[in-house]
Amino acid sequence: MITCEDENATLTSLQNTSLADPSITFIPNIRVKSPSCISTRGKQDDATYKDIQTVTIDIEKTKPRFRFIELFAGIGGFRVALDAIGGRTVFASEIGDAARFTYVSNFGRERICGSNGQERDVLVGDITEVETKDIPEHDVLTAGFPCQSFCKVGDRTALNDERGELFFEVVRVLKGKKPKAFILENVANLVTMEDGRVFGIIKGHLEDAGYTHSAFSYPSTPTTPPPLLRSILTQDPPPPSLLLTTHQLSKLKESYTFKKNPLWRIANVNGRARTLMSSYKSGYVMYSEFVRVSMDGAEENGVLDEEAEKEFSKLTADSETSQNTEIKKVKTESGDERALTLRFYSPRECARIMGFPESYRLDHVKNEGTLYHQLGNAVCPPVVEAIARRVIEALEL
Numbered sequence: 257m258i259t260c261e262d263e264n265a266t267l268t269s270l271q272n273t274s275l276a277d278p279s280i281t282f283i284p285n286i287r288v289k290s291p292s293c294i295s296t297r298g299k300q301d302d303a304t305y306k307d308i309q310t311v312t313i314d315i316e317k318t319k320p321r322f323r324f325i326e327l328f329a330g331i332g333g334f335r336v337a338l339d340a341i342g343g344r345t346v347f348a349s350e351i352g353d354a355a356r357f358t359y360v361s362n363f364g365r366e367r368i369c370g371s372n373g374q375e376r377d378v379l380v381g382d383i384t385e386v387e388t389k390d391i392p393e394h395d396v397l398t399a400g401f402p403c404q405s406f407c408k409v410g411d412r413t414a415l416n417d418e419r420g421e422l423f424f425e426v427v428r429v430l431k432g433k434k435p436k437a438f439i440l441e442n443v444a445n446l447v448t449m450e451d452g453r454v455f456g457i458i459k460g461h462l463e464d465a466g467y468t469h470s471a472f473s474y475p476s477t478p479t480t481p482p483p484l485l486r487s488i489l490t491q492d493p494p495p496p497s498l499l500l501t502t503h504q505l506s507k508l509k510e511s512y513t514f515k516k517n518p519l520w521r522i523a524n525v526n527g528r529a530r531t532l533m534s535s536y537k538s539g540y541v542m543y544s545e546f547v548r549v550s551m552d553g554a555e556e557n558g559v560l561d562e563e564a565e566k567e568f569s570k571l572t573a574d575s576e577t578s579q580n581t582e583i584k585k586v587k588t589e590s591g592d593e594r595a596l597t598l599r600f601y602s603p604r605e606c607a608r609i610m611g612f613p614e615s616y617r618l619d620h621v622k623n624e625g626t627l628y629h630q631l632g633n634a635v636c637p638p639v640v641e642a643i644a645r646r647v648i649e650a651l652e653l
């Protein structure tokens with residue numbers, strides 16, 4: 257949580273806070289409250305959003321509790337969270353066509369009519385091309401600035417490459433627009449890399465812009481107790497296309513983590529879902545987690561009953577016997593025989609685990625890979641919502 261100095265914010269040192277905080281819980285079916293969020297239902301083409309109907313919002317008439325902007329908006333994870341507590345996006349910037357298409361498919365193609373009677377698009381592209389004066393006044397700035405240069409996996413160039421440098425776009429807008437508060441999101445490695453030096457520089461720039469701040473490290477998925485995780489996984493059986501290929505399965509079995517503890521790689525692990533990476537499916541050996549596939553109809557949707565669960569645990573707890581998760585032949589819908597025991601999470605399951613509401617549209621994109629990437633890049637709306645709620649209360653908005 258990061259708030260502005262002159263709004264009674266407290267500067268708390270960096271701390272590791274877990275989701276043990278009872279106010280931060282997984283909230284299924286939170287709804288996107290935007291009136292236009294379902295205005296584009298039925299669109300199936302992921303090539304363009306130009307023909308999605310435009311909705312004009314008169315911001316003065318809608319009188320939101322607070323106004324916010326989203327820099328590096330992605331698919332609008334911040335918006336899902338802040339809409340739910342009465343906020344209204346007045347500006348969003350996202351450079352990627354595919355992410356913009358998902359965004360407008362969910363929130364509509366909006367234009368905002370301001371107090372001066374002028375209309376402008378809510379969602380724009382490259383933030384580096386937007387002048388500060390063209391960004392509307394807002395109470396809260398949100399941004400998930402690109403994380404590639406801060407990730408553990410990658411070249412860790414920090415602020416010294418063109419992706420890392422985008423952090424300075426955040427600073428530019430903070431200095432120019434002086435919102436009451438801001439909420440930023442990035443990878444955990446950002447705070448530890450180079451023994452905290454990089455984060456120190458970032459904090460320095462935020463302080464220089466006139467803000468105090470608190471930093472929290474939260475898991476990127478909400479805490480999901482076992483029954484809830486079961487229900488996340490058991491709706492909408494996913495298509496057979498999600499079954500691991502024989503090659504993927506054999507690679508997975510060779511991998512260090514699967515040999516060490518196969519259950520780590522399978523859904524329903526201690527009832528806690530873990531982070532989804534954007535390279536989720538393609539990086540199956542490194543990142544992916546899986547759901548078991550029914551061999552005999554007993555676990556149709558990939559979740560075992562309690563007895564079977566114990567049995568499976570016995571099989572897989574011991575690295576030597578992990579071979580016992582033997583490959584069996586299953587018939588796919590098309591009648592092909594495939595030798596598989598595991599499947600990937602479906603995009604909808606990923607969205608559920610990340611805390612996106614059921615009303616969040618995924619059906620507009622044909623390419624599953626695009627969805628894994630977008631969901632893996634997104635924030636968890638329930639986590640952001642819980643943090644933002646406190647910020648808004650502290651600001652008495």
Ligand SMILES: C[S@@+](CC[C@H](N)C(=O)[O-])C[C@H]1O[C@@H](n2cnc3c(N)ncnc32)[C@H](O)[C@@H]1O
Nearest residue numbers: 328330331332333350351352382383400634635
């Ligand atoms: C970590 S993701 C943010 C995800 C977002 N918080 C969400 O919940 O979906 C960073 C996003 O920044 C976008 N981006 C990168 N450079 C940009 C730029 N110059 N202008 C606008 N967006 C940019 C990327 O396309 C990516 O979608």
